[in-house]
Amino acid sequence: ASGNTIGLEAIIRKALMGKYDE
């Protein structure tokens, strides 16, 4: 998915789990 469609909270949750660029 492109960055602009992912919400802020989703980005934060993924980053907290150490997952980038899915």
Place this chain on the structure above:
Amino acid sequence: ELSQDQQALISYIVDAHNKHRIPQDMAKKLLQEQFNAEENFLLLTEMATSHVQVLVEFTKNIPGFQSLDHEDQIALLKGSAVEAMFLRSAQVFTKKLPNGHTEVLEDRIRRSGISEEFMTPMFNFYKSIGELQMMQEEHALLTAITILSPDRPYVKDQQAVERLQEPMLEVLRKVCKLQHPQEPQHFARLLGRLTELRTLNHHHAEMLESWRMS
């Protein structure tokens, strides 16, 4: 004077702040390439996403943060991401960039389609941060203090957040005294910028909406 623990905290925070930043190739793109409005939108969006990712990495390094309740961690990051982004951008505008780079950046942002009513307070904020001539330590600590704001929406254990924020405030107060001995008001001014940041944060949703519309 700073205690040994406080000195260690500063170098740890500054190190984390320097290490976790938007990838250089992305930042370079912003300076070097010409884009149309749509590409400009996509690039700035990509940068915002990247900003959040590096912000989370920085935040994980703030002592004690990872011991907070997981949902409180998310509430803190969600509540502060926009403010931390403005702080980080302000640092870019404070730095002495190679000739012309600041103008290119400013021009790109001004042409991004965000309406003027939001643009002016944003650049005023950058200017007011620039006037404070903050050192790296101050930027890093102020960012950590912003993130550790106990009064963000949905934070359950505010006291636990306060316990992490207070020592940071104390260290920042001391750093201000040491770095700016001629300006007894410096610390108060820094905290004043946090109020300004809250206003920018408050208008951010409308600002994004004006951007999307255009």
